[in-house]
Amino acid sequence: MSPPQRILALDAAYGPAAACLLLPDGKPLLAETDQNTPHSQSILPMLHGLLEKAGVDWQQLDMLAASVGPGSFTGLRVAAATISGLNASLGLPVMSVSSLAITAWQADTPERIWVIEDARSGDAYIGCYKLGVALQPDQCLSWQEVAELPAASFVSLTEPAAELSTWQRVAPVHSRAEALAELVSRQAPQGDSASLPRRAIPAYMQPSQAERKAAGG
Amino acid sequence: MLILGIETSCDETAAAILEGSDAGEARILAERIASQIDIHARFGGVVPEIASREHLAALPPMVNAVMDEAAVDWEKLDMIAVTAGPGLMGALLVGISYARAAGLVNDIPVMPVHHMQAHLFAPGLGQRLPDFPFITLLVSGGHTMLIRVDDVGRFHLLGQTLDDAAGECFDKSARLLGLPYPGGPAIAQLAQGGNPRRFPLPRPMLNRDDLNFSFSGLKTAVMHTVRKIPDIERKPEDMSDLAASIEAAIADVLVAKSVRACEQQDVPRLVMAGGVAANTCLREQFETKAEVLGLDVFMPDLKYCTDNAAMIAYSAFLQNQAGDTIPDEWDAKPRWPLSK
Numbered sequence: 001m002s003p004p005q006r007i008l009a010l011d012a013a014y015g016p017a018a019a020c021l022l023l024p025d026g027k028p029l030l031a032e033t034d035q036n037t038p039h040s041q042s043i044l045p046m047l048h049g050l051l052e053k054a055g056v057d058w059q060q061l062d063m064l065a066a067s068v069g070p071g072s073f074t075g076l077r078v079a080a081a082t083i084s085g086l087n088a089s090l091g092l093p094v095m096s097v098s099s100l101a102i103t104a105w106q107a108d109t110p111e112r113i114w115v116i117e118d119a120r121s122g123d124a125y126i127g128c129y130k131l132g133v134a135l136q137p138d139q140c141l142s143w144q145e146v147a148e149l150p151a152a153s154f155v156s157l158t159e160p161a162a163e164l165s166t167w168q169r170v171a172p173v174h175s176r177a178e179a180l181a182e183l184v185s186r187q188a189p190q191g192d193s194a195s196l197p198r199r200a201i202p203a204y205m206q207p208s209q210a211e212r213k214a215a216g217g
Numbered sequence: 218m219l220i221l222g223i224e225t226s227c228d229e230t231a232a233a234i235l236e237g238s239d240a241g242e243a244r245i246l247a248e249r250i251a252s253q254i255d256i257h258a259r260f261g262g263v264v265p266e267i268a269s270r271e272h273l274a275a276l277p278p279m280v281n282a283v284m285d286e287a288a289v290d291w292e293k294l295d296m297i298a299v300t301a302g303p304g305l306m307g308a309l310l311v312g313i314s315y316a317r318a319a320g321l322v323n324d325i326p327v328m329p330v331h332h333m334q335a336h337l338f339a340p341g342l343g344q345r346l347p348d349f350p351f352i353t354l355l356v357s358g359g360h361t362m363l364i365r366v367d368d369v370g371r372f373h374l375l376g377q378t379l380d381d382a383a384g385e386c387f388d389k390s391a392r393l394l395g396l397p398y399p400g401g402p403a404i405a406q407l408a409q410g411g412n413p414r415r416f417p418l419p420r421p422m423l424n425r426d427d428l429n430f431s432f433s434g435l436k437t438a439v440m441h442t443v444r445k446i447p448d449i450e451r452k453p454e455d456m457s458d459l460a461a462s463i464e465a466a467i468a469d470v471l472v473a474k475s476v477r478a479c480e481q482q483d484v485p486r487l488v489m490a491g492g493v494a495a496n497t498c499l500r501e502q503f504e505t506k507a508e509v510l511g512l513d514v515f516m517p518d519l520k521y522c523t524d525n526a527a528m529i530a531y532s533a534f535l536q537n538q539a540g541d542t543i544p545d546e547w548d549a550k551p552r553w554p555l556s557k
Contacts, residue, residue, distance in 0.1 A: 038548065040314060040549060041546075041548055043314075044318060044321055047321075058321075073269070073270075073307070074306075074307055077269055077270070077307065077310065077311055078310055078311075081273055081276070081311045081314035081315045082314045082315070082317075082318045083318070084273075084276070084277040084315055085314060085315035085317065085318025085319040085320075085321075085322075086319070086321070088277065088280060088281070088291065088315075088318075088319045088322075089322055089323050090322060199277055201274075202270075202273070204270070208264055208266035208270075210260050210266070210267065211267070
């Protein structure tokens with residue numbers, strides 16, 4: 001089976017949503033929503049616009065990709081529900097991308113980079129990447145645990161809720177859509193993709209507040 | 218026409234396929250409901266974040282299942298009907314995002330449906346919808362209201378609860394009795410064989426001519442009654458009698474106000490809908506009272522009293538038949554008043 005050539009990818013983990021359409025000629029089409037329009041209003045017009053611009057029908061897609069988290073619970077769910085709705089009749093393989101890997105790629109560095117995002121409730125999502133490859137699994141730690149890690153370079157789309165003065169903060173260089181396109185392009189299976197799931201499953205990494213409370217947390 | 222109905226407004230994930238004829242007849246070809254009641258029970262009520270996660274996990278395979286069972290392809294569907302509100306924001310967004318995306322790919326219009334309007338018309342599923350106008354008592358965990366329905370999309374709110382909904386009163390009373398969530402079925406079960414006249418609980422607002430309700434005082438009366446029976450002396454029959462007394466008090470108020478609404482409006486057709494409409498004691502009281510007063514009473518099948526997708530598809534079918542158009546822009550409406 002030939003590798004997938006037309007891939008539509010979506011991210012809505014942090015703030016505005018981003019999307020890209022990878023095409024056989026190698027140059028991806030990119031799009032991002034604005035800050036003020038809710039995801040429920042903006043994501044589908046954005047995706048539709050990408051396909052229109054490329055002159056591609058939904059049925060010509062080979063694969064879908066979704067940023068599965070960690071990140072905003074609602075953002076992850078809207079993206080995953082959208083991917084499932086698109087795929088209800090298409091039945092395409094769906095590849096998952098870490099939302100933290102996208103942020104790491106936005107930093108555009110050949111060195112090891114940490115991604116640290118505020119997960120609220122006193123926690124942080126953290127990942128450690130080098131050239132798009134995870135050096136350890138993404139995880140959710142308390143801010144106190146994060147502050148105890150050896151200081152290093154980090155990138156973040158949210159404001160840290162702990163003092164990280166000994167850390168070196170790197171600003172994102174690439175747009176979210178650019179980073180998403182690059183990662184999907186690198187991580188897309190080169191051979192048979194039939195074994196991939198047909199839906200996106202969010203990586204919440206945190207239970208709900210009610211579950212934490214019930215567990216005494 | 219073929220309509221896929223989707224419901225994710227609270228703690229039931231549901232999908233259904235409806236086939237409707239130009240003559241206005243509708244039948245359900247396939248339907249599924251996944252209840253989350255057991256998942257939320259240990260928290261004593263619905264946890265919105267958990268509900269949303271469960272909807273996302275349950276909905277896509279459920280839609281595939283009803284499509285398969287009804288032997289319907291996406292290209293044959295004429296419409297997708299999805300609950301747009303009122304309900305839990307995160308939960309609504311799952312159904313809406315899925316529905317809109319599926320509609321976009323397959324070029325199928327997506328109709329946003331008012332969840333409570335769908336409950337109003339649920340008695341039309343599998344049986345005849347009463348002639349307009351009719352009076353509906355809409356009674357659930359979140360709502361207790363009396364509505365005059367003049368046509369599809371033409372309603373007049375006659376009265377509603379000023380504090381707790383009847384279902385909420387069942388839930389809170391159940392908690393006082395040490396019973397699990399949801400309270401309605403738990404109290405109904407405990408009330409079997411109990412003496413409904415043993416504990417003199419109030420029938421709030423019955424002495425007023427208006428059609429509003431209030432159940433918070435009844436809940437307080439239950440609390441005081443429970444406290445008068447110390448744990449150590451509490452016998453099973455005490456609890457059974459108290460459950461029966463609570464059920465009777467709630468039912469008395471709901472039935473009396475509903476009948477009053479019919480009389481005041483001079484409309485002899487009464488519909489009871491919503492989750493609490495599944496309560497057997499209440500159904501029996503409605504039927505008895507209606508027979509005495511010569512009212513026609515319409516109640517949905519038990520499975521269409523609680524949240525379901527068949528009623529969402531049916532509401533869209535009625536709206537389409539009535540010439541309703543889909544607005545150019547719409548979104549989830551967690552608060553969406555039922556009034557036209």
